[in-house]
Amino acid sequence: MRASTFFTSTFFAATALAHGNIVSPPVRLPGPVTQQVCGADTVSALTADETGPLENIPSNGAPDCNVFLCKGVQFEDNQNNVQAFAPGEQVDFAAELPIPHEGPCNVSVVDLATNTLVGQPLISFASYADENLAQLPLNNTQFSVTMPTDLGTQCQQPGECAMQWFWFGTNAQQTYENCVDFVMTA
Numbered sequence: 001m002r003a004s005t006f007f008t009s010t011f012f013a014a015t016a017l018a019h020g021n022i023v024s025p026p027v028r029l030p031g032p033v034t035q036q037v038c039g040a041d042t043v044s045a046l047t048a049d050e051t052g053p054l055e056n057i058p059s060n061g062a063p064d065c066n067v068f069l070c071k072g073v074q075f076e077d078n079q080n081n082v083q084a085f086a087p088g089e090q091v092d093f094a095a096e097l098p099i100p101h102e103g104p105c106n107v108s109v110v111d112l113a114t115n116t117l118v119g120q121p122l123i124s125f126a127s128y129a130d131e132n133l134a135q136l137p138l139n140n141t142q143f144s145v146t147m148p149t150d151l152g153t154q155c156q157q158p159g160e161c162a163m164q165w166f167w168f169g170t171n172a173q174q175t176y177e178n179c180v181d182f183v184m185t186a
């Protein structure tokens with residue numbers, strides 16, 4: 001009985017916490033450098049619920065811990081997780097949205113040093129994850145983007161650029177992000 005009680009409470013805890021995240025391509029995950037830069041409670045919040053909103057993640061006022069850029073997760077923990085894409089390549093995304101919140105969403109290339117967008121969003125939704133729909137449109141959880149062809153020499157160094165999924169639940173007032181570190185192949 002003890003095992004099943006444990007399972008039940010764990011299940012409900014996970015369900016209550018879950019909001020949404022990108023499952024594929026691989027996203028940035030926290031490690032020792034994030035802990036050093038942001039704090040142990042930041043990493044705890046990130047790992048306790050990978051689907052949680054940025055508003056639940058403490059930055060502890062650390063100057064290099066910007067939770068609104070890649071959830072505060074540091075590139076140095078993800079150097080072996082850098083994807084390589086060719087200009088014009090189609091990249092398939094998979095998302096899970098256990099608790100949808102209607103609002104805008106986009107995937108954009110971000111210059112990580114300046115936290116600025118590079119070009120136009122690769123995909124954008126005016127209304128995403130609408131909990132009032134009986135069923136979410138398939139393209140909310142399965143969509144593709146086409147890598148830009150006009151980046152020149154930009155985004156060729158690991159750690160220079162990421163593709164960032166951004167979603168804001170308007171009524172929930174919750175922000176969600178995931179970063180895919182990548183380099184453009186020549």
Ligand SMILES: [Cu+2]
Nearest residue numbers: 019099101174
């Ligand atoms: Cu939520």
